[in-house]
Amino acid sequence: MPVPSFDPGDPLGLDDLLDPEDLAIRDTVRAWAADRVLPHIAEWYEKGELPVLRELARELGELGALGMSLTGYGCAGATAVQYGLACLELEAADSGIRSLVSVQGSLAMYAIHRYGSEEQKLRWLPGMAAGELIGCFGLTEPDHGSDPAGMRTRARRDGTDWILDGRKMWITNSPVADVAVVWAQTTERPDGVRGFLVPAGTPGFSAPEIKRKWSLRASVTGELVLDGVRLPADAVLPEVTGLRGPLSCLNHARYGIVWGSMGAARTSFESALEYARTREQFGRPIGGFQLTQAKLADMALELHKGILLAHHLGRRMDAGRLRPEQVSFGKLNNVREAIGICRTARTILGANGISLDYPVMRHATNLESVLTYEGTVEMHQLVLGKALTGLDAFR
Structure with missing residues (x-):
């Protein structure tokens, strides 16, 4: 062949x-x-x-x-x-x-x-x-992002009902959601953290939209405000207690980011490659200059290494062998490298790189949010550090 x-x-x-x-x-x-x-x-x-x-x-x-x-x-x-x-x-x-x-x-x-x-x-x-x-997913709070164990949203029993009070922040889809999955610290032990399904329109529940964002602007983001929200007993998710519930959901979402970030990187790379082939300076396309080719080669290297890593993690997930630490490898590497690719692509486009006529700056600013949510760089570094050394440096 x-x-x-x-x-x-x-x-x-x-x-x-x-x-x-x-x-x-x-x-x-x-x-x-x-x-x-x-x-x-x-x-x-x-x-x-x-x-x-x-x-x-x-x-x-x-x-x-x-x-x-x-x-x-x-x-x-x-x-x-x-x-x-x-x-x-x-x-x-x-x-x-x-x-x-x-x-x-x-x-x-x-x-x-x-x-x-x-x-x-x-x-x-x-x-x-x-x-x-x-739907939307309410875990992050105004004062508790990377440390969900410190959440202040509380759920207390009142007869067979639950009463929820608290506030969640930076919740994608919340202003338009029909149902919110809200995680709250219960006041009774050993229940600990529980998940609740809160339908839109429930008295005491609102989801005001967050404005003035410079990232993820084509996305609806809001808060979740719970002020004496009364829910029946069947609103609680029955099959999990503790933080393992929301953290397992986050791990599933992080896996999608491993792939998704490479999509933003690919578009930015392709935009830069096409621009380098057609933009002329000093009488020739800038893609013919050594420094531009070095940038393109490095971008292609990290882009396709990242896609290969995503493939590998996907095969492990399909085989039931994917560990949370391995997802941290992917999220940490791929989002960080995607931002680097976008920034390098911007330099190839020059001043045009900041224009919305090209996709690069939009992807770069979006990725600043992706870098933070579902675990910051520092949190994933500490996840991997603990896995490698056996020593917990979180606290």
Whole structure:
């Protein structure tokens, strides 16, 4: 068999790792994003809005992209690798679109699917999988981000009901969500932290939108305010107590980021590569200069190493062998390298790199949020440091 020619779009031949169904899912999501997101994303980003969120959610539901790796209840039952490929293509359009899908599927739906009762699953999951219902995930608080054990949101019993008081911050989808998965510290031991399903419109519950963001502008972000919110006993997720519940959901979402961040990096790299081939200075395309080629080579190296790492973690997840520490490897490396690729791409585009006529600065600013959420750089470094040394440096 002859050696295939070198493909600048797939220099390592990583498509060889994918079967026809993988490729079909990837290409379907890529085509949808090209048709429904790319023509409008610069305008949405500039205005700081996502006016067609529910319309896009329903279309993503039709694609099977919501709760994609879950089974039953209208979910697609896709492999982890297929879900990852979808995340990559969605974030190649914009991190806000991938965040919509991740929060819906890997956080809210995953929590209900894994820890909910059968009644809760039947009530919420089919509509969420179809994009008819929107969910959000309330863990982060104004004063407690990296340390969820310090959460101040409280749940106390009142007869058979629960009363919730507290506040959550930086919650994707919350202003438009039909249901919020809220994690609260119960006042009774040994219950500890419990998860609650809070329907929109419940008295005492509100979700004001957060404005004045300079990152993830094409994403709806808000707070969760709980002021004496009364919930029936069947609102609690029955199958988990303690922080392992929300942390397991976060681990699932981080896996999608490992892939998604490489989508933002790929788009920025491709933009820089095309620009370098056509932009002329000193009488020749800037891609013909050694320093520009060095930048492009380094960007391609980190981009495709990151995609290869994502593939490896996806195969481990499909085999049931993926550890949280390994997800930390992927999240830490891929988001950090994606930001580096975007910044280098910006230098190749020069002043044009800051214009919304090109995608690079938009991806770079979005990735600053992705770098922070689902675990900061420092937290993942400490996760890996503990795993490598056996010594806990968190406190």
